[in-house]
Amino acid sequence: MGVSTTTHPGGVAEIVVDAPPVNALTVRGWFDLAEAVLAAGRDPGVGAVVLRAEGRGFNAGVDIKEMQSTDGHAALVGANRGCYAAFAAVYDCEVPVVAAVHGFCLGGGVGLAGNADIVVAAQDAYFGLPEVDRGALGAATHLARLVPQHLMRAMVYTCRNVTADELHRHGSVLEVVPAERLRDAAMAVAESIAAKDRYVIRRAKESLNGIDPVDVKRSYRFEQGLTFELNLVGAGDEHRDAFVAKGAAR
Numbered sequence: 001m002g003v004s005t006t007t008h009p010g011g012v013a014e015i016v017v018d019a020p021p022v023n024a025l026t027v028r029g030w031f032d033l034a035e036a037v038l039a040a041g042r043d044p045g046v047g048a049v050v051l052r053a054e055g056r057g058f059n060a061g062v063d064i065k066e067m068q069s070t071d072g073h074a075a076l077v078g079a080n081r082g083c084y085a086a087f088a089a090v091y092d093c094e095v096p097v098v099a100a101v102h103g104f105c106l107g108g109g110v111g112l113a114g115n116a117d118i119v120v121a122a123q124d125a126y127f128g129l130p131e132v133d134r135g136a137l138g139a140a141t142h143l144a145r146l147v148p149q150h151l152m153r154a155m156v157y158t159c160r161n162v163t164a165d166e167l168h169r170h171g172s173v174l175e176v177v178p179a180e181r182l183r184d185a186a187m188a189v190a191e192s193i194a195a196k197d198r199y200v201i202r203r204a205k206e207s208l209n210g211i212d213p214v215d216v217k218r219s220y221r222f223e224q225g226l227t228f229e230l231n232l233v234g235a236g237d238e239h240r241d242a243f244v245a246k247g248a249a250r
């Protein structure tokens with residue numbers, strides 16, 4: 001349980017998130033993931049990273065229950081800083097990151113997949129930002145890397161999800177495979193990158209980040225500023241409390 005890294009002989013670091021029941025990460029979980037991704041990229045023996053998850057889905061975003069059961073603002077501030085650190089780590093990782101997505105990829109999950117260099121998905125994968133329904137904002141920066149502008153806006157305002165097949169049609173998901181083949185498909189892409197000259201691949205990643213038209217970290221920080229406003233006016237608590245109460249009622 002948690003975040004684990006296995007470095008394979010071909011130079012692929014496989015980072016696996018396993019946080020039952022739905023891979024909704026705690027503050028600690030986001031920071032652990034950030035450190036695992038950065039450490040893999042720092043390892044000179046690594047040429048590519050595969051980021052995947054065990055369980056029912058890739059990622060269900062922040063752990064709302066931790067946020068609502070923690071006194072004061074520590075969990076709220078921590079989740080924001082943890083998400084920022086984890087999304088930034090995927091982006092800044094010195095080698096390409098291949099996200100292997102299955103099942104749900106929601107909220108913070110989109111932050112991870114959107115900042116990955118390559119996304120491979122299972123046929124059951126879907127992506128979305130339920131933030132507006134949770135009284136929050138954020139990860140539109142990263143969703144905008146996966147879908148065109150108007151679809152991104154529709155997804156933010158309506159909280160509708162898109163499937164892996166739709167993203168494949170937009171070109172942001174490289175390959176859609178049956179769930180049982182997801183790990184192998186992601187590893188195969190990562191191995192083909194790790195087989196290249198490691199110095200050149202690191203410079204290729206640095207170069208691609210350097211020509212990005214959007215500063216993803218700054219853009220996400222702007223989004224977070226408005227999330228803080230929603231918290232100040234009480235909209236955050238109202239919607240998160242409703243989520244927790246709905247689960248309890250069930």
Ligand SMILES: CC(C)(COP(=O)([O-])OP(=O)(O)OC[C@H]1O[C@@H](n2cnc3c(N)ncnc32)[C@H](O)[C@@H]1OP(=O)(O)O)[C@@H](O)C(=O)NCCC(=O)NCCSC(=O)/C=C/C[N+](C)(C)C
Pocket residue numbers: 021022024056057060061062063064065066079080083104106107108109130131134136137138224227247248250
């Ligand atoms: C589609 C989901 C993830 C799974 O659906 P399901 O039908 O397979 O499972 P179920 O809804 O019964 O959930 C199982 C248990 O997991 C709990 N759960 C689910 N999501 C979360 C969560 N995010 N935090 C804490 N706990 C969660 C759920 O209450 C069930 O517990 P019990 O068995 O009842 O005890 C579906 O669950 C779903 O849609 N979840 C909500 C996803 C969501 O809204 N994520 C947060 C998005 S906001 C975000 O990630 C980033 C915010 C930005 N910022 C940091 C700036 C605030």
